[in-house]
Amino acid sequence: MTTAPLRKDAARNWERIVAVARELVDEGTPLQLNDIARRVHMGVGTVYRHFPTAEALLETVATPSLEALTAHGEQALADEDPKRALTDFLTRTIEAQVTDASLSPVTAAPTDALPRTTELKQTLWSVGGQLLERAHDAEVVRTDLTSDDMVPLMCGIAFAASVHGSPAARVETARRYLTALLEGLYVR
Amino acid sequence: MTTAPLRKDAARNWERIVAVARELVDEGTPLQLNDIARRVHMGVGTVYRHFPTAEALLETVATPSLEALTAHGEQALADEDPKRALTDFLTRTIEAQVTDASLSPVTAAPTDALPRTTELKQTLWSVGGQLLERAHDAEVVRTDLTSDDMVPLMCGIAFAASVHGSPAARVETARRYLTALLEGLYVR
Amino acid sequence: MTTAPLRKDAARNWERIVAVARELVDEGTPLQLNDIARRVHMGVGTVYRHFPTAEALLETVATPSLEALTAHGEQALADEDPKRALTDFLTRTIEAQVTDASLSPVTAAPTDALPRTTELKQTLWSVGGQLLERAHDAEVVRTDLTSDDMVPLMCGIAFAASVHGSPAARVETARRYLTALLEGLYVR
Amino acid sequence: MTTAPLRKDAARNWERIVAVARELVDEGTPLQLNDIARRVHMGVGTVYRHFPTAEALLETVATPSLEALTAHGEQALADEDPKRALTDFLTRTIEAQVTDASLSPVTAAPTDALPRTTELKQTLWSVGGQLLERAHDAEVVRTDLTSDDMVPLMCGIAFAASVHGSPAARVETARRYLTALLEGLYVR
DNA sequence: CATGAATGAGCCTTCATTCAT
DNA sequence: AATGAATGAAGGCTCATTCAT
Numbered sequence: 001m002t003t004a005p006l007r008k009d010a011a012r013n014w015e016r017i018v019a020v021a022r023e024l025v026d027e028g029t030p031l032q033l034n035d036i037a038r039r040v041h042m043g044v045g046t047v048y049r050h051f052p053t054a055e056a057l058l059e060t061v062a063t064p065s066l067e068a069l070t071a072h073g074e075q076a077l078a079d080e081d082p083k084r085a086l087t088d089f090l091t092r093t094i095e096a097q098v099t100d101a102s103l104s105p106v107t108a109a110p111t112d113a114l115p116r117t118t119e120l121k122q123t124l125w126s127v128g129g130q131l132l133e134r135a136h137d138a139e140v141v142r143t144d145l146t147s148d149d150m151v152p153l154m155c156g157i158a159f160a161a162s163v164h165g166s167p168a169a170r171v172e173t174a175r176r177y178l179t180a181l182l183e184g185l186y187v188r
Numbered sequence: 189m190t191t192a193p194l195r196k197d198a199a200r201n202w203e204r205i206v207a208v209a210r211e212l213v214d215e216g217t218p219l220q221l222n223d224i225a226r227r228v229h230m231g232v233g234t235v236y237r238h239f240p241t242a243e244a245l246l247e248t249v250a251t252p253s254l255e256a257l258t259a260h261g262e263q264a265l266a267d268e269d270p271k272r273a274l275t276d277f278l279t280r281t282i283e284a285q286v287t288d289a290s291l292s293p294v295t296a297a298p299t300d301a302l303p304r305t306t307e308l309k310q311t312l313w314s315v316g317g318q319l320l321e322r323a324h325d326a327e328v329v330r331t332d333l334t335s336d337d338m339v340p341l342m343c344g345i346a347f348a349a350s351v352h353g354s355p356a357a358r359v360e361t362a363r364r365y366l367t368a369l370l371e372g373l374y375v376r
Numbered sequence: 377m378t379t380a381p382l383r384k385d386a387a388r389n390w391e392r393i394v395a396v397a398r399e400l401v402d403e404g405t406p407l408q409l410n411d412i413a414r415r416v417h418m419g420v421g422t423v424y425r426h427f428p429t430a431e432a433l434l435e436t437v438a439t440p441s442l443e444a445l446t447a448h449g450e451q452a453l454a455d456e457d458p459k460r461a462l463t464d465f466l467t468r469t470i471e472a473q474v475t476d477a478s479l480s481p482v483t484a485a486p487t488d489a490l491p492r493t494t495e496l497k498q499t500l501w502s503v504g505g506q507l508l509e510r511a512h513d514a515e516v517v518r519t520d521l522t523s524d525d526m527v528p529l530m531c532g533i534a535f536a537a538s539v540h541g542s543p544a545a546r547v548e549t550a551r552r553y554l555t556a557l558l559e560g561l562y563v564r
Numbered sequence: 565m566t567t568a569p570l571r572k573d574a575a576r577n578w579e580r581i582v583a584v585a586r587e588l589v590d591e592g593t594p595l596q597l598n599d600i601a602r603r604v605h606m607g608v609g610t611v612y613r614h615f616p617t618a619e620a621l622l623e624t625v626a627t628p629s630l631e632a633l634t635a636h637g638e639q640a641l642a643d644e645d646p647k648r649a650l651t652d653f654l655t656r657t658i659e660a661q662v663t664d665a666s667l668s669p670v671t672a673a674p675t676d677a678l679p680r681t682t683e684l685k686q687t688l689w690s691v692g693g694q695l696l697e698r699a700h701d702a703e704v705v706r707t708d709l710t711s712d713d714m715v716p717l718m719c720g721i722a723f724a725a726s727v728h729g730s731p732a733a734r735v736e737t738a739r740r741y742l743t744a745l746l747e748g749l750y751v752r
Numbered sequence: 753c754a755t756g757a758a759t760g761a762g763c764c765t766t767c768a769t770t771c772a773t
Numbered sequence: 774a775a776t777g778a779a780t781g782a783a784g785g786c787t788c789a790t791t792c793a794t
Binding site for chain 1: 296298330332333336337339340341343344345346347348349351352353361364365367368369371
Binding site for chain 5: 409
């Protein structure tokens with residue numbers, strides 16, 4: 001589904017690489033294609049064929065989360081309460097960022113390795129922008145923050161939660177920070 | 189003034205190393221002791237003698253900013269208006285973080301290379317904590333954020349401002365983000 | 377034949393590295409992987425791929441001698457004369473130690489880099505132990521030296537022969553020292 | 565007493581350097597003049613002035629032991645029993661070698677840094693040679709080992725005792741090895 | 753004499769990437 | 774397609790020795 005339909009064995013290889021990369025991301029190990037090749041018992045060349053750079057692999061690992069976020073965002077657009085819609089969306093975004101270590105670098109990167117990533121990120125920004133705009137229009141949020149600020153702020157909160165916190169407490173911490181920010185964001 | 193009085197020539201070398209390191213930090217180049225030795229035309233050993241690790245050098249570069257922040261914080265403690273004191277302190281902190289690239293890593297690091305750094309960071313946390321506590325007591329801020337959250341939040345805002353923003357606009361962006369956060373923080 | 381069947385070109389490289397290492401050992405030069413890479417005109421990485429540490433390379437160089445000693449030891453076990461068997465074995469061991477500079481460090485090392493080395497050393501100790509035990513049983517040797525003393529004593533004699541002797545005379549010297557020791561060892 | 569009478573403070577420095585070097589030798593730390601300078605709180609230059617090389621310092625550390633051995637040897641020459649005299653001398657030598665880590669390298673070194681060392685070593689060889697010769701004349705030892713073999717054999721035994729043995733057991737082990745060797749040496 | 757800053761060769765090791773098989 | 778050997782630049786760090794102060 002990435003580009004061209006892969007042969008069955010090639011597809012299996014692709015899956016195994018991504019699966020192992022996912023594990024590495026989860027345990028905080030940096031992705032090194034050599035390392036991964038060893039772990040999946042393939043030649044480096046094979047790994048390079050599937051993923052020309054470590055970034056491409058990382059983005060592939062992040063893709064499901066990005067897709068899920070996008071889907072949620074689109075559902076939120078269907079919510080008739082603009083404030084709730086925005087809050088839900090941002091909460092999910094933050095939770096995902098804090099939970100999935102592949103998201104922060106991919107989200108914050110100024111440039112992407114895969115077109116699919118660019119596409120997803122744009123959709124996400126767009127959805128976020130629309131949600132914010134609706135909230136603006138409904139006069140439930142202040143107007144000095146724009147849709148361009150959504151991504152940085154979410155990254156910032158995720159980052160804040162990762163400073164000095166046990167990984168276990170991160171989700172809770174991030175929620176608190178988001179709450180504080182939202183309190184500031186909402187018109188009262 | 190750092191530890192022991194250096195000989196005049198050694199002091200000059202120390203200065204040159206720190207100066208070059210400062211430039212590298214400003215242009216976003218990672219500090220590498222070998223690299224620095226080449227740039228200042230000294231043997232690696234000389235650089236290693238002055239700064240046993242890259243972290244020690246980075247902290248040395250960051251020290252003046254940390255000292256300035258501490259000084260400002262202590263002035264803020266003298267302000268009789270708790271809200272203004274806190275706002276001023278946080279604003280300065282954020283401006284410094286965004287302006288001086290050496291601050292973020294040093295601030296966020298769980299462990300320090302130099303005792304002086306530890307000392308300054310502790311003072312800074314302490315001052316921030318006191319300012320927040322006063323604001324609490326004066327009932328001008330919400331109580332669900334504690335002094336332990338100050339540092340992460342400041343780091344988060346600085347990080348947020350560095351995502352997707354031209355360096356030029358960063359100070360302004362960071363101020364806006366801080367304002368939003370403060371709006372959420374302040375009791376209304 | 378070491379671990380996995382290597383590709384032809386890789387095998388050739390392996391051979392060249394070991395050959396050069398052999399020369400260096402013979403001329404008393406310490407093994408340094410960088411140095412070897414330069415001498416065999418390969419990238420450092422290639423040498424590191426084949427031999428992760430200098431110890432691993434040294435043990436590889438020593439392996440043939442260890443194998444030969446083991447084989448001789450097993451032949452000696454077939455000798456019906458316990459005294460002659462022990463004498464032959466120790467004589468060969470000493471000659472090898474004095475002749476091949478890779479043996480002493482590998483033999484004396486408390487820990488090994490390659491499993492094969494551990495295996496060979498254990499076999500060797502075991503064979504030596506059995507030969508000594510037989511001699512004990514036949515009451516041809518004193519009982520205050522045990523099989524645990526064989527290795528140290530052989531190392532000691534080899535070391536003694538290397539003190540103050542021209543390399544040329546070492547084998548002869550070592551034989552004389554072994555003779556003296558055996559005279560003391562044998563019951564009379 | 566080394567070369568020229570030192571000024572009082574210089575003498576004190578000399579003593580401190582040697583004392584620290586002694587400790588390092590005892591704990592198995594290699595002698596590095598930089599390291600020592602730091603430990604005795606002197607400039608490297610000062611240490612270098614007193615001891616131009618690490619070898620010179622090591623020999624200085626070893627000197628008292630060498631002197632003691634020499635003295636004992638000369639006493640042994642006064643013993644009218646040639647066998648006992650030789651045995652005593654060799655026993656003491658081995659015990660010293662095993663006990664004092666500075667002796668082995670100095671004894672085994674083909675060349676010396678200090679004239680005093682050369683002198684002491686020669687005396688020691690000479691005394692050992694005389695003791696052996698007397699034993700020869702009294703027909704209590706075999707004649708295929710000569711005085712030139714004394715030093716290597718003592719070094720070898722000390723080395724053997726240091727292979728695979730807990731430091732605590734070394735003296736005892738070395739004594740056993742010496743006994744075995746002497747049994748082979750003595751005419752029966 | 754004492755000091756200790758400076759030197760820089762030299763060793764170790766890693767890793768992204770290429771390319772022959 | 775797959776393999777994995779080879780590459781070598783790059784970075785890290787140590788330490789014996791010199792020499793300006």
